Amino acid sequence: MKYIIFLLLFSCLTLIANSQEINNQDLVNKISKNIRCLTCQGQSVYDSQSEFSESIKIIISNKIQEGKSEQDIYDFLVEKYGEWIIFEPKFNKNTFLLWVLPLLLFLVGGFLIFRNFKAVK
Amino acid sequence: MKKNFLILGIVSVIFFFFIIFYLGLDKENTYEPNIVVNKKIETFTAEKLFEDSQVNSDKIFTENKVYLLNIWASWCLPCQKEHEFLMRLKNTHSVDIIGLNYKDKLSNARKFIEELGNPYELSLRDKDGTIAILFGAYGLPETYVIKDKKIIKKYIGPIDNKSIKEIITYTK
Numbered sequence: 269m270k271y272i273i274f275l276l277l278f279s280c281l282t283l284i285a286n287s288q289e290i291n292n293q294d295l296v297n298k299i300s301k302n303i304r305c306l307t308c309q310g311q312s313v314y315d316s317q318s319e320f321s322e323s324i325k326i327i328i329s330n331k332i333q334e335g336k337s338e339q340d341i342y343d344f345l346v347e348k349y350g351e352w353i354i355f356e357p358k359f360n361k362n363t364f365l366l367w368v369l370p371l372l373l374f375l376v377g378g379f380l381i382f383r384n385f386k387a388v389k
Numbered sequence: 390m391k392k393n394f395l396i397l398g399i400v401s402v403i404f405f406f407f408i409i410f411y412l413g414l415d416k417e418n419t420y421e422p423n424i425v426v427n428k429k430i431e432t433f434t435a436e437k438l439f440e441d442s443q444v445n446s447d448k449i450f451t452e453n454k455v456y457l458l459n460i461w462a463s464w465c466l467p468c469q470k471e472h473e474f475l476m477r478l479k480n481t482h483s484v485d486i487i488g489l490n491y492k493d494k495l496s497n498a499r500k501f502i503e504e505l506g507n508p509y510e511l512s513l514r515d516k517d518g519t520i521a522i523l524f525g526a527y528g529l530p531e532t533y534v535i536k537d538k539k540i541i542k543k544y545i546g547p548i549d550n551k552s553i554k555e556i557i558t559y560t561k
Contacts (some may be wrong), residue, residue, distance in 0.1 A: 306527040306528075307527055307528060319491075319492055319518055320518070320527050320528070322517075322518065323492075323517060323518030323519055323521065323522055324522065326517050326518070326519055327519050327522050330519065347428075348522065348523075348524075348525040349525055349527070
């Protein structure tokens with residue numbers, strides 16, 4: 269009986285540890301898909317197998333194991349390499365045009381189409 | 390009048406984008422990260438290249454002293470070209486050069502130094518490339534001038550005579 273309990277407990281712990289590892293790998297993949305490879309521009313760190321990308325993947329994995337959050341990891345990489353290393357740039361004074369301009373063009377375009385449509389009617 | 394206004398608007402927009410794309414043609418499309426200067430270096434532990442022991446960065450970089458950290462590898466061709474300049478800099482006795490061997494085979498790295506000379510006061514190993522990332526490095530060779538545990542200058546690519554003169558001025 270004791271043996272069975274021990275075996276069950278051991279299996280549960282192995283499963284928990286394994287699922288934790290899978291979760292961590294998922295998070296490494298998620299973050300590395302949003303990080304630009306600086307030595308093979310146009311590719312993400314996830315897609316690239318360059319020396320730089322492989323090291324970045326290790327760093328991301330180490331940081332996750334240290335208990336750092338996704339945002340902490342982005343902040344760390346931005347501090348080292350600048351905003352450009354992230355595919356999805358943050359909204360700030362340097363990037364506001366990037367975010368606002370398409371919306372503005374969409375609204376102006378929509379207004380013009382609406383006005384013309386109304387005039388034709 | 391209204392039609393003219395619309396045409397003028399459309400032409401202005403097309404002209405605006407034309408100018409942006411035209412200026413973009415001449416722009417270098419390879420990105421160089423913002424140079425991380427005046428930031429305190431992070432603490433790390435590294436294996437020594439010629440000894441079977443480890444060392445903490447706090448024991449390497451002390452306050453009130455200028456160091457040069459050079460990231461290199463035996464498989465990196467520009468590093469071979471740079472090596473004679475590092476030897477030249479070593480002979481000026483103006484700065485302690487710390488070598489960080491990046492993702493290299495131990496035997497190849499040692500052979501490289503034995504054949505071309507050792508410009509380094511201390512040679513460290515970065516087996517998985519994670520120490521180089523702490524310095525914001527992404528290619529080889531890269532060289533950092535470190536003063537009071539802060540990066541004050543970064544050289545991307547091989548250093549040359551011009552860089553040597555500049556590095557010496559940092560030590561004065």
